[in-house]
Amino acid sequence: MPSLEAPSLNQAIPATMTGVQLIGHGGPEMLQLNQHIAVPTLTDNEVLIRVLAAGVNNTDINTRTGWYSKSDVKSGDAESDDTSWSGNTFVFPRIQGADVCGVIVAVGNKVSQNRIGERVLIEPCLREHNGQQLTSPWYFGSECDGGFAQYTKVASQYACAINSSLTDAELASFPCSYSTAENMLTRANVGSTDTVLITGASGGVGSAAIQLVKARGAKVIAITSPSKNEHLLSLGADKVLARDVDLVEVLGNNSVNVVIDLVAGKQWPQLLEVLKPGGRYAVSGAIGGALVDLDVRTLYLKDLSFFGCTVLAPQVFQNLVTCIESGKIKPLVAKTFALEDIATAQDIFQQKQFVGKIVLTLV
Known part of the structure; x- marks a missing residue:
């Protein structure tokens, strides 16, 4: 696997990136490392984020196994129309990963250039994507590509600046669970x-x-x-x-x-x-x-x-960021893994013999 060292802010964004794609419902063999994924392109209101760390959570595994479906997709029926978090048809391949800490490296035409360089957490419950308001919310890494890759994109309003001395892995433990x-x-x-x-x-x-x-x-x-x-x-x-x-x-x-x-x-x-x-x-x-x-x-x-409780109330994520910055809550990182070790990380996650979060690191 190539080096995942973060580029400097004035370095050109590459055309391709390394990421893990979910290619079908099933076991960990459905998680495919791909070193030639196109880096996301931005619409006017979006930001491009260099992913530094991304947490593992139940949503990733529930989606992979088809747990959200009320029909039997575990036998390999990938045609079921309710296998995503939102209850709609799941689209493959998909880059999962909803718990993301990263840094903004590029912005869309309607986003201030001052945002470049901000360290951010991504709010995982989305009401906008590709410049369009959604009729029902999406979950980051489920209905759209998420953070199990070197780069990801999201509407600027869901990239929340964070001022904290915590590590990238520690910050990535917060978004979904907290x-x-x-x-x-x-x-x-x-x-x-x-x-x-x-x-x-x-x-x-x-x-x-x-x-x-x-x-x-x-x-x-x-x-x-x-x-x-x-x-x-x-x-x-x-x-x-x-x-x-x-x-x-x-x-x-x-x-x-x-x-x-x-x-x-x-x-x-x-x-x-x-x-x-x-x-x-x-x-x-x-x-x-x-x-x-x-x-x-x-x-x-x-x-x-x-x-x-599924869709976040509007004030919830900013309240969480405020709690993190004030030190009222502390991160609980049980173990970290490199991105390419995602299958092992998910296996340990499912054993539930730990307290806190399993986090994948990308630098």
């Missing part, structure tokens, strides 16, 4: 008097949620495997529970104000039992199983509010 967590807390209106129960608390979103809940002054009860208890306590969790615990027995009925759920699965009915009347349930993942049993009586008799 914005997802902050969006869930925003939708559920978490405040300082709340007690918040977080499932899947050792993962990227869960560990982010712990820090962001504590930044709001609220109490955290985290669910994880016992081996990760001490780490979650060090992040600020007030109490840590094992994954297989009986929540009603340990916490009691009507004991928490908010549930931040990333797991779903067979334990799901207990989450509603421990919610207080008027409680709020926010979900953005289902790694424990997407189909759950709902007793509708619990929902309406307790006046519960449910929030499915």
Whole structure:
């Protein structure tokens, strides 16, 4: 693989670049390293970003395996029309990678030249692409090419300047997990008097949620495997529970104000039992199983509010950047890999034996 040293800002942008392309649904063999991909061209409102680091997340793997589809694409049916994050047809080849830290090296005609040289994080939830407003949001690296390459492009408004002493890999650990967590807390209106129960608390979103809940002054009860208890306590969790615990027995009925759920699965009915009347349930993942049993009586008799959280509220990402710059939250990088080792990185990611993020570095 050729050197990925970052060019100086006055160096000509090359015509081609190295990147990893997803060429079909399936296993890691569908991730193809290509050293001759055309560098993206810009429309008037876009910026070209030299990628410095890009995090691995569930969206990458869910897309590769066809998990988002409600039909069976795992058997090789690549013609299904609902395999992308947005529920539309997925287009191959695709450069994935939504967690991006980089530097702007070129700008479109309607973007200030002063942006060149800015270190940026990319907001992954997009409402504009190629100069066109989207009728429904896209996810960076899913409906359009993302950051698993030397260069990527995005509308200028989604390239958020960041002033931080953190490393590129540390900054790349933030965009997806932390914005997802902050969006869930925003939708559920978490405040300082709340007690918040977080499932899947050792993962990227869960560990982010712990820090962001504590930044709001609220109490955290985290669910994880016992081996990760001490780490979650060090992040600020007030109490840590094992994954297989009986929540009603340990916490009691009507004991928490908010549930931040990333797991779903067979334990799901207990989450509603421990919610207080008027409680709020926010979900953005289902790694424990997407189909759950709902007793509708619990929902309406307790006046519960449910929030499915995908599209970021407009203020969420900038709020996250402000938190990073002020030092209110800290990065959690479990391990870094070179871009060409993406298959190994995703394998380790899926084993879930770490706390925080797996990040690919490009310099």
